[in-house]
Amino acid sequence: MAGSSGRLEVEVVSIGDELLIGQTVNTNAAWMGRALEAEGWHVGRCQVIPDTREAILEALRGAEARAELVLLTGGLGPTRDDITKHVLCEHNGTELVRHPDIEDRIVAWFGRRGREVLQVNRDQALLPASCTALDNPLGTASGMWFDREGGVTVSMPGVPYEMEHIMIHGVIPGMRNRLAKAGRQPEREHRSILTMGTGESQLAARIEDLETRWAGEGIKLAYLPSPGSVRLRLTAEGAATAGLDVARGDLVDRLTEWVVSEEGRTVEQELAHLMTSQGWTFAVAESCTGGGLGAALVAAPGASAYFLGGVQAYANSAKVELLGVSEGDLAAHGAVSEPVARAMAEGARSRLGADFGVGITGIAGPDGGTAEKPVGTVFIACAGPEGTRCVGHRFGRDRARNLGMTIRSACALALDEGRSLRADAASASQGVADSH
Amino acid sequence: MAGSSGRLEVEVVSIGDELLIGQTVNTNAAWMGRALEAEGWHVGRCQVIPDTREAILEALRGAEARAELVLLTGGLGPTRDDITKHVLCEHNGTELVRHPDIEDRIVAWFGRRGREVLQVNRDQALLPASCTALDNPLGTASGMWFDREGGVTVSMPGVPYEMEHIMIHGVIPGMRNRLAKAGRQPEREHRSILTMGTGESQLAARIEDLETRWAGEGIKLAYLPSPGSVRLRLTAEGAATAGLDVARGDLVDRLTEWVVSEEGRTVEQELAHLMTSQGWTFAVAESCTGGGLGAALVAAPGASAYFLGGVQAYANSAKVELLGVSEGDLAAHGAVSEPVARAMAEGARSRLGADFGVGITGIAGPDGGTAEKPVGTVFIACAGPEGTRCVGHRFGRDRARNLGMTIRSACALALDEGRSLRADAASASQGVADSH
Numbered sequence: 001m002a003g004s005s006g007r008l009e010v011e012v013v014s015i016g017d018e019l020l021i022g023q024t025v026n027t028n029a030a031w032m033g034r035a036l037e038a039e040g041w042h043v044g045r046c047q048v049i050p051d052t053r054e055a056i057l058e059a060l061r062g063a064e065a066r067a068e069l070v071l072l073t074g075g076l077g078p079t080r081d082d083i084t085k086h087v088l089c090e091h092n093g094t095e096l097v098r099h100p101d102i103e104d105r106i107v108a109w110f111g112r113r114g115r116e117v118l119q120v121n122r123d124q125a126l127l128p129a130s131c132t133a134l135d136n137p138l139g140t141a142s143g144m145w146f147d148r149e150g151g152v153t154v155s156m157p158g159v160p161y162e163m164e165h166i167m168i169h170g171v172i173p174g175m176r177n178r179l180a181k182a183g184r185q186p187e188r189e190h191r192s193i194l195t196m197g198t199g200e201s202q203l204a205a206r207i208e209d210l211e212t213r214w215a216g217e218g219i220k221l222a223y224l225p226s227p228g229s230v231r232l233r234l235t236a237e238g239a240a241t242a243g244l245d246v247a248r249g250d251l252v253d254r255l256t257e258w259v260v261s262e263e264g265r266t267v268e269q270e271l272a273h274l275m276t277s278q279g280w281t282f283a284v285a286e287s288c289t290g291g292g293l294g295a296a297l298v299a300a301p302g303a304s305a306y307f308l309g310g311v312q313a314y315a316n317s318a319k320v321e322l323l324g325v326s327e328g329d330l331a332a333h334g335a336v337s338e339p340v341a342r343a344m345a346e347g348a349r350s351r352l353g354a355d356f357g358v359g360i361t362g363i364a365g366p367d368g369g370t371a372e373k374p375v376g377t378v379f380i381a382c383a384g385p386e387g388t389r390c391v392g393h394r395f396g397r398d399r400a401r402n403l404g405m406t407i408r409s410a411c412a413l414a415l416d417e418g419r420s421l422r423a424d425a426a427s428a429s430q431g432v433a434d435s436h
Numbered sequence: 437m438a439g440s441s442g443r444l445e446v447e448v449v450s451i452g453d454e455l456l457i458g459q460t461v462n463t464n465a466a467w468m469g470r471a472l473e474a475e476g477w478h479v480g481r482c483q484v485i486p487d488t489r490e491a492i493l494e495a496l497r498g499a500e501a502r503a504e505l506v507l508l509t510g511g512l513g514p515t516r517d518d519i520t521k522h523v524l525c526e527h528n529g530t531e532l533v534r535h536p537d538i539e540d541r542i543v544a545w546f547g548r549r550g551r552e553v554l555q556v557n558r559d560q561a562l563l564p565a566s567c568t569a570l571d572n573p574l575g576t577a578s579g580m581w582f583d584r585e586g587g588v589t590v591s592m593p594g595v596p597y598e599m600e601h602i603m604i605h606g607v608i609p610g611m612r613n614r615l616a617k618a619g620r621q622p623e624r625e626h627r628s629i630l631t632m633g634t635g636e637s638q639l640a641a642r643i644e645d646l647e648t649r650w651a652g653e654g655i656k657l658a659y660l661p662s663p664g665s666v667r668l669r670l671t672a673e674g675a676a677t678a679g680l681d682v683a684r685g686d687l688v689d690r691l692t693e694w695v696v697s698e699e700g701r702t703v704e705q706e707l708a709h710l711m712t713s714q715g716w717t718f719a720v721a722e723s724c725t726g727g728g729l730g731a732a733l734v735a736a737p738g739a740s741a742y743f744l745g746g747v748q749a750y751a752n753s754a755k756v757e758l759l760g761v762s763e764g765d766l767a768a769h770g771a772v773s774e775p776v777a778r779a780m781a782e783g784a785r786s787r788l789g790a791d792f793g794v795g796i797t798g799i800a801g802p803d804g805g806t807a808e809k810p811v812g813t814v815f816i817a818c819a820g821p822e823g824t825r826c827v828g829h830r831f832g833r834d835r836a837r838n839l840g841m842t843i844r845s846a847c848a849l850a851l852d853e854g855r856s857l858r859a860d861a862a863s864a865s866q867g868v869a870d871s872h
Contacts, residue, residue: 018660020479022469023628023667026462029484033458043456045491048465048482055481078637079659121637138832159661161834192459201514201557223515224454225595231459284727284748290734291720291727294748298726301802301835309754312720312730314745318788322747322758352754366737396574398597399737 007188007237008041008179011067013059014048015074015084016158028073028163035167039176040188041069051075056087060153068151069175074158076141078120084155085144089128092146096126099142102133106140131155134170138162143170152178189241191248192224192233192264195255196412200230207254210247217243228405229260229267260412267411268296274418275306275356282414283352284310285323285344287335287361288378293407308352313344323347323359334373336361338390341379345390349383356418357383358410365399376402380410382417386424389417443624443673444477444615447503449495450484451510451520452594464509464599471603475612476624477505487511492523496589504587505611510594512577514556521580524591525564528582532562535578538569542576567591570606574598579606588614625677627684628660628669628700631691632848636666643690646683653679664841665696665703696848703847704732710854711742711792718850719788720746721759721780723771723797724814729843744788749780759783759795770809772797774826777815781826785819792854793819794846801835812838816846818853822860825853 012032018024029046036043044067049055051074063070075084089095103125110117124140127133134143134154141157143166154171156163195203200223204211211221218240224231232255234247252262261270275282284293291312297303311322316335319325325343333339344359362378369375375397381390391413395402448468454460465482472479480503485491487510499506511520525531539561546553560576563569570579570590577593579602590607592599631639636659640647647657654676660667668691670683688698697706711718720729727748733739747758752771755761761779769775780795798814805811812831817824827849831838 017658018669019466020469020482021473021626022466022471023660023669024662025466026482030455030458030461033456035458037457044486046456046462046484050480077659077661079640115635115638118637118641120640161663161832161837190457199551201554202551204515204556205554222453223513224459225513226460227595227597231454233454233459235453286727286730287745288734289727289731290739290743291722291725291730291746291748292734294722294727294750295725295731295839298724298728298750298800299836299839301800303726304750307726307750309723309748309750309758310727311747311758312727312745314730314734314740314743315788318745322745322787351758352751364734364737396597400735401597403731403735 006184008039008069008175008184009067010036010041010043010069010071011063012043012046013056013063013070013072014046014158015051015056015072016048017050019048019074020050028158028160031160031164032071032073032167035164035172037190039172041175042188051083053083053087053090056084057091060087060091064148064151064153070151070153071171072153072155073163076124076155076157078118078124078140085126085128088131088144088146088155092128092130092148094128094130097129099125099127099133102127102142109140134166134174136162136166138165145170145174188235188237189244190233190235190264191244192231193248193251193255193259194229194231194261194264194267194270195258196229196260196267196408197258198230200225203230203232203255203258207251210250210254214243214247217247219243219247227401228408231264233264260415267408267415269300271411271415271418272297272300272303272306274415274422276302278418278422280306280355280418281308281353282306283308283348283354283357284410285313285319285348285357285359286310287313287319287344288364289360289403289406289410290314292403293358293360293410296407296411308354310348310352310357319344323351336363336373336377336379338379338381338392341381341390342383342388345381345383345388355385356414358414359383360406360410362393362402362406364402364406365397378402378406378409380406380413382410382413384417384421386417386421389413442620444475444505444611444620445503446472446477446479446505446507447499448479448482449492449499449506449508450482450594451487451492451508452484453486455484455510456486464594464596467596467600468507468509468603471600471608473626475608477611478624487519489519489523489526492520493527496523496527500584500587500589506587506589507607508589508591509599512560512591512593514554514560514576520591521562521564524567524580524582528564528566528584530564530566533565535561535563535569538563538578545576570602570610572598572602574601581606581610624671624673625680626669626671626700627680628667629684629687629691629695630665630667630697630700630703630706631694632665632696632703632844633694634666636661639666639668639691639694643687646686646690650679650683653683655679655683663837664844667700669700696851703844703851705736707847707851707854708733708736708739708742710851710858712738714854714858716742716791716854717744717789718742719744719784719790719793720846721749721755721784721793721795722746723749723755723780724800725796725839725842725846726750728839729794729796729846732843732847744790746784746788746793755780759787772799772809772813772815774815774817774828777817777826778819778824781817781819781824791821792850794850795819796842796846798829798838798842800838800842801833814838814842814845816842816849818846818849820853820857822853822857825849 349357365375376395785793801811817826
């Protein structure tokens with residue numbers, strides 16, 4: 001509750017019909033969840049509501065009664081359908097006043113972009129008199145910080161990067177100050193590991209006794225399944241956090257053949273880390289994924305340290321011309337086959353001059369399957385300094401899921417091959433050392 | 437409210453700490469929003485709550501008081517942290533009973549996958565006595581349909597494709613039946629168009645008088661901005677829906693230079709539609725996006741009708757070897773430059789043998805910028821039968837946003853070039869027809 005001690009309770013209220021009808025996915029709530037969690041603060045509830053006066057007032061009243069910090073996003077644009085600011089005035093018994101400094105900033109913002117500034121844009125400098133404005137250099141709607149009985153309510157624009165900027169530079173530092181003054185510290189921690197290759201019930205059976213022991217130590221375990229992987233998250237509060245690292249070690253030992261990351265990294269992040277730390281280079285040859293593996297790798301900064309590029313060999317002609325796949329293999333085995341996946345991986349490795357090359361060919365669906373090769377059939381090969389390994393998969397019927405599982409499985413295969421090579425190199429150098 | 441006439445009011449309750457702390461993005465709520473909207477049903481609120489007994493009970497009571505249909509997702513896995521089923525028993529004053537037919541199905545499910553079936557898996561055949569089970573062939577947790585005073589509550593697993601299957605095959609047909617029996621029909625419709633190239637305030641200024649007129653006709657306009665584009669959505673209910681097509685026509689006429697899609701399609705969908713309908717082929721050469729443009733195109737089924745593939749030319753060596761970019765241009769202008777983007781587009785077009793080739797080179801950030809070419813500098817070229825056109829962009833500082841805007845801008849450029857060619861071809865054939 002909205003008290004002055006204990007952990008900070010937070011509620012998130014996202015305003016917008018576009019979220020309710022699913023035209024926009026609520027990535028803001030997920031981003032805020034991660035950022036608040038990192039501070040040790042506790043998100044007790046997220047709501048998505050329509051942009052009507054009644055819904056906003058009801059959500060504000062409920063959330064402010066339960067949580068010390070209430071974060072509103074959305075409904076602050078310059079257009080008529082954005083009413084949050086007016087409802088906040090009504091709720092707080094205040095009225096809009098013009099901030100000349102903010103108006104100057106808005107005019108300058110449009111000037112830099114060579115765009116005309118309209119009256120509706122200037123009116124974004126009208127803010128409720130009782131709030132403190134939070135600077136938004138990335139847009140024209142300011143954040144609004146309201147101090148209230150027992151807590152704080154902040155309203156922010158719904159544009160993700162604007163919200164993120166206001167959170168990082170306004171809300172989080174402001175709340176840290178508030179908590180520091182009251183001598184209150186974050187007190188909740190997580191550890192998580194990523195597994196691939198089995199389901200949550202198999203994992204649970206393997207660690208049943210550990211779960212029982214952790215329950216007695218105040219450590220909670222959660223299973224977070226995604227297509228193709230299960231993340232296991234350990235959580236503890238207060239003094240119990242001291243046991244988290246030992247608990248994670250026990251978990252990794254017990255599940256070792258399925259553990260992809262001990263640090264809670266994604267499989268893409270583990271692959272990038274391995275390639276970069278070993279100084280190896282990486283190339284791809286993608287058919288059904290059309291470039292999705294490369295895109296997943298370059299989503300993280302620093303990919304140029306190991307990723308050289310590849311070939312999107314969607315049509316068969318591209319497989320032949322750009323990767324050297326043989327017409328004979330295509331005719332004899334079909335494009336979705338082990339020989340073609342191997343030739344693609346080896347073609348990527350040789351044509352890009354990389355240490356490792358991955359080849360992907362499959363039937364993503366919903367059409368194109370046969371009795372022998374149903375939708376979801378995917379071959380992934382990895383060519384490296386010690387040879388080429390190919391794995392066949394039968395995923396499901398859903399195209400998006402098949403593409404996502406293919407990309408993650410390709411990373412897992414390359415990670416496995418890379419770790420084997422590293423282990424061989426380590427034991428070889430150990431052998432040399434021993435022989436001295 | 438939970439009445440027996442008027443539109444169906446729905447609330448969504450997503451259960452799971454992983455959503456609150458942002459380890460998982462709530463794509464389920466967006467999917468459900470789209471599916472319910474398509475039925476003409478009205479989502480009044482979405483909530484995300486922790487998997488505790490108190491939170492689930494409070495959310496159920498609130499949602500059931502307000503909405504005729506309450507959809508719960510999550511907390512139905514076989515492991516200890518999943519408590520939804522037990523809380524539903526308490527809430528409905530019932531107890532778990534074993535369904536032998538469902539247990540047989542679970543055993544068969546594990547058998548097909550060659551995996552051992554554990555007691556916790558068998559126990560997923562324990563369901564509250566008062567519910568009707570909804571079949572889930574994609575997993576082991578059944579959906580649960582509870583008829584209650586004034587409405588229906590359904591609990592589903594949180595795994596997206598399992599939830600989607602249960603919605604499509606259980607929940608939606610069941611609710612259609614219920615409404616049909618009561619003579620109640622969906623009554624809400626949307627039209628939407630997609631614009632690129634200007635901001636929402638500029639759009640609003642251009643159509644101010646239309647908005648005023650529509651308000652009098654019961655037609656509501658919403659602005660849904662994304663990085664690089666603004667979707668405009670018209671909504672009407674009941675008799676006012678008859679005016680939606682005329683309103684959309686007026687909107688398109690007024691905003692014509694910025695309209696990318698009149699049908700509410702994404703720019704990727706418009707490009708796919710144009711290429712397929714004209715029988716043209718398409719190839720890509722991607723540097724900073726690493727394959728993201730190709731991945732965006734193959735995300736939709738049917739891409740093989742026009743997409744041949746391309747080259748992920750992340751390293752400069754790949755630009756030279758696989759696309760024929762000249763070392764001289766790279767040295768003289770740098771990899772991020774108009775000449776290199778043009779050579780990449782032309783290389784993609786010629787090496788893949790496509791009608792159109794797009795080349796992308798840029799600095800996605802956060803590092804790698806210079807005073808002359810700051811982070812966010814991107815050159816996109818499109819090579820086609822009538823020549824090559826290149827556009828330079830200066831996006832922002834955020835890597836993910838820059839990559840997304842680059843992909844959409846590349847689609848928009850290719851769409852523009854393709855539409856020009858189609859228009860030229862049409863006027864040429866008109867010229868021939870006229871001369872007869």
